[in-house]
Amino acid sequence: MKPASTKPLLRVLVVDDSEVVRMGLRALLGAEKSLTIIAEAHNVASAVEAATRHQPDVVLLDIRLPDGTGFDACRQILQRSPATRVLVLTSVADEDVVDNAIRAGSHGYLLKEVHGRALVQAIHDVAEGKSILDPAITARVLALMRSTAPATKNTLAMLSPQERRVLALIAEGKTNKEAAQEMTLTEKTVKNYLSNIFDKLHVSRRSEAAALFAKDQGGH
Numbered sequence: 513m514k515p516a517s518t519k520p521l522l523r524v525l526v527v528d529d530s531e532v533v534r535m536g537l538r539a540l541l542g543a544e545k546s547l548t549i550i551a552e553a554h555n556v557a558s559a560v561e562a563a564t565r566h567q568p569d570v571v572l573l574d575i576r577l578p579d580g581t582g583f584d585a586c587r588q589i590l591q592r593s594p595a596t597r598v599l600v601l602t603s604v605a606d607e608d609v610v611d612n613a614i615r616a617g618s619h620g621y622l623l624k625e626v627h628g629r630a631l632v633q634a635i636h637d638v639a640e641g642k643s644i645l646d647p648a649i650t651a652r653v654l655a656l657m658r659s660t661a662p663a664t665k666n667t668l669a670m671l672s673p674q675e676r677r678v679l680a681l682i683a684e685g686k687t688n689k690e691a692a693q694e695m696t697l698t699e700k701t702v703k704n705y706l707s708n709i710f711d712k713l714h715v716s717r718r719s720e721a722a723a724l725f726a727k728d729q730g731g732h
Contacts, residue, residue, distance in 0.1 A: 522547035525568040527559040556580040563589040583616040620644030641687035683722040
């Protein structure tokens, strides 16, 4: 009988300038058997260095850092470690900050008030390719998208029925693989649809496309 295969532990890098916060996250996540903290960092420079050296699956990243911003760290980390996923964990709930985080390439945005179980689940979801947005700031992101509202309806009207269905599934947080299974398509076909969607909506991130879709749905 073959031994049961075990999933490799999710490797997490914690970036926060507060030692107290890092200790708290270490205590919380250290109790989880499905993931491990491989390194910690307290500023942009050490975060980029640690991410480059350890190639973590997920980076838990604060926005306020002493030698720059989490946006700087996010861009540099993804440039050097494109397979790494970045989950912003901050106390800042400002719509401009959320927008900057999305544009910097982050894959999720959570407030530090999040419950421990929800944080662990978010780390797993982000690692699996989903985009995570704290419910408390979803309304702010949608408000941010209102500046594009006049063009939104016409822009989304440019999408084919299949493209709209792909976008709807992505907005639900599904991965390319999950969307492909639901639509009985290959994952490559879904990727091609997404590429076309990004071009038509003039966005570069799944989270931006999902926010536009959510804004459009909210108007119905």
